[in-house]
Amino acid sequence: MICLYNSHMTKKLLAIWFVLNGLLSATEGAALTIEIVGGAAQQIPIAIVPFAQSANLPDSLAMVVDADLRRSGLFRVLETRGVASVPHELAEVKYPEWAALQAQAMTIGKVETLPGNRLQVSFRLLDVVKQSQIAGLEYNITPRQLRQTAHKIADIIYEKLTGEPGVFATRITYITKSGKHYVLQVADADGSNAQTVLSSVEPIISPAWSPDGTQLAYVSFEKKKPVIYVQSLVSGQRYVLANFKGNNSAPGWSPDGKKLAIVLTHGANSQIYLINADGTGLAQLSHSNAIDTEPTWSPDGKWIYFTSDRGGSPQIYRMSVLGGDAQRVTYEGSYNVSPHLSPDGNQLVYIRRDDGKFRVTVQELATGQVQVLSDSAQDESPSFAPNGRLIIYATNINGRNVLSAVSADGRVRQRLSESGGDVREPSWGPL
Amino acid sequence: MIRTRENPLALRAGALSVLVHGLLLTLLVVSFSWHSVVQPLQVAQVELWDSLPTPDQPPPELPKPLPKVEPQPAPKPEPPPEPKAEIQVKIKPPVETPKKVEKKPKEIPKPKAEDKGQDEIKRLQQLLAEDDKRLEHEAQQKDAQQLTEARNAAEARKAAEALNASSGVVNEYKAKIQAKIKRYVNRQVCGNGKPILEFAISLMPTGEISGTPRVTRSSGLPACDMAVEYAIQKAQPLPLPPQPELFAQFRDLTLQFRPNEE
């Protein structure tokens, strides 16, 4: 059989076929694609149901978690008191009640006593819309660890819902001054549970965490001149890292913890040196006739960012740890000091003076874009939290130096609780 | 082997089939103007088939005619031409019209005309005889044809207008859905890159989602996927056009997200 296709026939057949297809699509509904580009800076609505716990425990887990999540700026913690049920077990959860509250997620939990004066803390993080569990954990702890456990729970909630590590279980260091009494302290990230590292009648400044969080380097004036010490937070033992002629100050740890960058004067102007963590191997890094100070390492360990007035006024520069020329980093304004890098190395936080006001400022290193984050006038000593999301700094409110935290995008600002007295020189510890 | 097949019922079947096709095809034909049915006698090429081609089998060998087919809608449905075609070539009722044979094939059949030569002459003689029969039929069916023609034209016009209007409404509601969902997308938990997410959802006429959204393309960040799915859920009920016939286009949606772009 030989089929000879007629061209007209062909065209008509093809036409019919395509038209039919077209009509078929129109009538039977092939999937329309809708593109949604961008979004909003939303807060995640979450309900923290009070944990079932004995009234004589020192801390309310739900309250600690609530305060942590609120402070991060990324969560809207919902009021739960109006809800009829107070579930502590999965079976007790009535999802529609929580959906009515417009919650995206919720937590439930309980604390039970175990023999030997121990506690079992269990919690679940639930997806209210999908009505399923996102995470659930149990902890076997001593009563003293209760607050720290609450911070760990907050960390897990934070990480599951934002994709970033939480910093609620980290620690901060700072110095308080009352009259002529100076105290170097280490506390939880929320400012509670403070412990004394050094107490002195002479000033203490510039505390710096070792990368593993076990040591603090700091500058003490107890010998009537600035001297750098390194102290173990585990044993309390300390040694003199640098006591050269003149000033010894501004210690900054390398990311691998093996070296520090320090500032010496040797009778002349402040210059940057590198030294091994055990005090050996001193080598000069910067060579200028100006002030070079406040050295801080990039997370990849290759660059030292520092403050210098070699251009006539203090600005931030960077140079290779191997030495060589320095490149200027800040170009806006006439006074930029106290640089610290974000954990991912992409941003620089510093203090900028504008019109006599000293303010926390963040700069995007790749683009040079600058954003002033605070509206106060006496900010100092800014540093990033180890997840890069928050910045801690000292500021002056009504004549007193207090600690504050601001989110890296400037949206949320919070005062941290302090025990009284003047608080200054904060530094955020590692994860 | 080529042979002609006699099928007494073919006429009726063919007429019905032609009517149906005519309805469908007028949608593309509206703007076309038609010359009078009666044409001066011209050489008409005819080919005989031994099997009836079905309309939904596109002849695979000739992709070229496609562009020509669409602007000049080849399947111009005209009842009289089709029965004519049927008489002449009984096996190809759905497709053939003498007009087409005359107009369009001018380009394509030319090469074929060169091939056929002597056979052509014989065929043409056959055609001339049949043409007379055809003319009689034409006269009879002229009125009927004109009526259906008019009706088809009107329907075609209405359908085209509806299509234009509906595409405008569809776009309007696409934009509404887009805006409503975007409000709830939390872009703070989607990292620093430019992730792309896709979800497939099925809607009920109320605008609510039936079943659960299906991730067809993940951002790679669980928290981001969660936040986007939450936004979709939160945006219910999605705004839908009031015309029920348009709902079909919205029943299944693909939602594509690029939360970190502007």
Place this chain on the structure above:
Amino acid sequence: MNKRLMSSIVLAAFLAACSSKAVKEEPKAAVEDKSPTAQVVEKAPAKEAPAATATPVTEQKPTVNPLKDPNNILSKRSIYFDFDKDEVKSEYRPLVEAHAKYLNEHADAKVALQGNADERGSREYNLALGQKRAVAVKKVMNVLGVNDKQIETVSYGEEKPRCAERNEACWAQNRRDDIVYQGEE
């Protein structure tokens, strides 16, 4: 009888002459003394004791250390600076020169130049700024011939302010370099 009177008068005249001699010595010793204690003064009372008519020694005890003498420029120890600056202004030149001169004349004397800054800005930068101010004063002294062996520079930054108010009057007080001699404070 007349002869005895006459001889007593002559003797008395001799005695008066002796006593005046002792008085003259003291002032000289006081001026040359560089230590706070005026050792020379103690000799005089021993001499003067028999001459009860001699002037009381206490009046002759000007043991004023020029470094602490309020009438002496050397008692001024602070050089003040403009905001964020380390230039030694001309009005303080005489002061620096006087101290340089003193150091040149007293090879055993040593000074610590203590630099300070007002509270505005970062502590470490202010520590460095205070240092820069101390170094600026040192350099002026070097030019005037003072050896580095007699000078130590140190900075307290903003950590040792003289006043605590948040105003320009106080800040101006704190932007300074102090000259402190070894053994003082």
